[in-house]
Amino acid sequence: MNREKISETIEKINPKYIEEATEYQGKARNISQKAWYKWGAVAACLALVLAVGFPFIKNLNDRDQSSTRTSFSIGKTVQTGEEQSIAAEPSQTASASQNDVSKPSGQPETNHGTESSSANTSLPTSASVDRENVSFYLEGVAELSNDPIERTGAVIVRDYAALKEFDHFDAYTDYKYCVNGNWKNRYAYANAFDEDFFKNKALIVVFDVSPNSTYYARPTQIKTQGTKAIVTVTKNPSNGEYGMAQVTYLRYLISVDKEALEGITTAEVHKA
Amino acid sequence: MDDSKIIELFFERSEQAIIELSNKYGRLCTRVANNILNDQQDAEECVNDAYLGVWNAIPPQKPNSLLSFVCRIVRNLAVKKYHFNTAEKRNSIYDVALDELENIFASSVLVEDAYNVVETAHFIDEFLETLDKENRIMFVRRYWHSDSIDELAKLFQTSKHNISVRLSRTREKLKKYLIEKGVLL
Numbered sequence: 001m002n003r004e005k006i007s008e009t010i011e012k013i014n015p016k017y018i019e020e021a022t023e024y025q026g027k028a029r030n031i032s033q034k035a036w037y038k039w040g041a042v043a044a045c046l047a048l049v050l051a052v053g054f055p056f057i058k059n060l061n062d063r064d065q066s067s068t069r070t071s072f073s074i075g076k077t078v079q080t081g082e083e084q085s086i087a088a089e090p091s092q093t094a095s096a097s098q099n100d101v102s103k104p105s106g107q108p109e110t111n112h113g114t115e116s117s118s119a120n121t122s123l124p125t126s127a128s129v130d131r132e133n134v135s136f137y138l139e140g141v142a143e144l145s146n147d148p149i150e151r152t153g154a155v156i157v158r159d160y161a162a163l164k165e166f167d168h169f170d171a172y173t174d175y176k177y178c179v180n181g182n183w184k185n186r187y188a189y190a191n192a193f194d195e196d197f198f199k200n201k202a203l204i205v206v207f208d209v210s211p212n213s214t215y216y217a218r219p220t221q222i223k224t225q226g227t228k229a230i231v232t233v234t235k236n237p238s239n240g241e242y243g244m245a246q247v248t249y250l251r252y253l254i255s256v257d258k259e260a261l262e263g264i265t266t267a268e269v270h271k272a
Numbered sequence: 273m274d275d276s277k278i279i280e281l282f283f284e285r286s287e288q289a290i291i292e293l294s295n296k297y298g299r300l301c302t303r304v305a306n307n308i309l310n311d312q313q314d315a316e317e318c319v320n321d322a323y324l325g326v327w328n329a330i331p332p333q334k335p336n337s338l339l340s341f342v343c344r345i346v347r348n349l350a351v352k353k354y355h356f357n358t359a360e361k362r363n364s365i366y367d368v369a370l371d372e373l374e375n376i377f378a379s380s381v382l383v384e385d386a387y388n389v390v391e392t393a394h395f396i397d398e399f400l401e402t403l404d405k406e407n408r409i410m411f412v413r414r415y416w417h418s419d420s421i422d423e424l425a426k427l428f429q430t431s432k433h434n435i436s437v438r439l440s441r442t443r444e445k446l447k448k449y450l451i452e453k454g455v456l457l
Binding site for chain 1: 300336337339340343344347348351355370373374389390392393396397400405408409412413415416417426427428429
């Protein structure tokens with residue numbers, strides 16, 4: 001049978017079959033089934049991410065709560081927010097330029113605050129820390145570093161130019177940020193501050209270095225004691241010292257009234 | 273527009289009928305023609321000729337399924353054009369589909385004297401009746417519409433391999449059926 005006859009034969013099959021095939025629109029059942037597979041896979045992935053990520057985040061949080069070792073405080077009465085201020089610490093100074101990191105002196109913290117009605121109140125627990133005054137803090141993501149030395153420090157940044165020049169400023173934009181409990185994208189930090197911000201405010205930047213999972217500095221806390229705000233950081237567990245190496249991990253950005261920081265140098269952000 | 277309304281327009285001899293027909297089924301008809309001719313321009317010419325064929329056929333005819341009616345005209349014209357154009361350039365989906373069927377008939381001897389094309393088609397109808405709906409549609413889409421394996425895979429939401437295997441099995445069944453009926457020796 002030649003091709004023409006085969007074609008002719010097929011051509012003459014019952015029209016009802018042609019009609020049936022022509023009007024067939026496909027398998028809707030399988031489309032929904034595929035959609036189910038797709039969304040099922042997405043849900044499974046999400047569950048896996050949560051299962052793996054939750055213990056990790058919880059672990060970080062636990063470390064935040066458990067590893068306080070020493071503190072920095074600000075050496076003058078400063079306004080950090082609507083509700084709290086930072087007490088003067090005039091006795092402890094070590095002149096240094098802005099953006100330097102304080103050298104912990106080992107002095108015990110003292111409270112000289114006089115301007116706040118809440119002076120001499122007891123030290124609040126970490127649970128009552130006013131997070132509104134912690135503009136930014138990072139968690140969960142750390143740049144891998146081979147640097148075995150772990151350091152923690154703090155610096156005052158008074159203007160936008162200084163912030164931009166701040167060591168590794170750009171590197172921070174690579175991370176996700178947690179802003180008052182809300183995760184922001186990697187560019188949140190870079191976009192969060194502008195020149196207008198620094199008209200009235202300054203930043204206390206608390207940072208870690210060498211954020212290796214084994215070595216990175218223990219989490220910090222911010223406490224208030226009367227009119228004093230205490231920024232708590234940790235020392236290097238490997239050598240027990242404070243200092244600054246390469247800044248690789250931002251801990252906190254604390255916004256304060258610029259006026260309140262007048263006359264205070266970075267070096268006065270010191271170990272309490 | 274509903275098929276019955278389009279048919280009414282044909283009965284009223286309104287040229288709007290062609291426009292509506294083209295809007296509704298033009299794309300499908302072009303695909304059927306293109307599967308056979310493997311040439312977009314030829315396919316479009318074929319479809320236009322088919323519209324004229326429909327215009328001449330309705331009335332007096334009043335098809336139950338306008339879609340099927342138009343597709344059959346398109347296919348007839350496309351196959352004629354195909355044979356007219358060339359028998360050497362075998363490069364369309366239609367050729368591939370025909371090759372597949374040819375293997376059945378070439379390996380056996382058709383009792384041509386006893387059974388003409390119409391009777392053979394009747395046996396194929398009977399065979400199609402024995403298939404489940406999905407395999408039947410797949411067979412017709414492949415060998416009547418000349419749909420590609422790829423198109424069928426999308427239509428049936430399965431792999432191309434699966435389509436090929438199922439068509440191959442159906443062809444084998446057809447061959448056995450025709451041998452049993454004495455159409456093939």
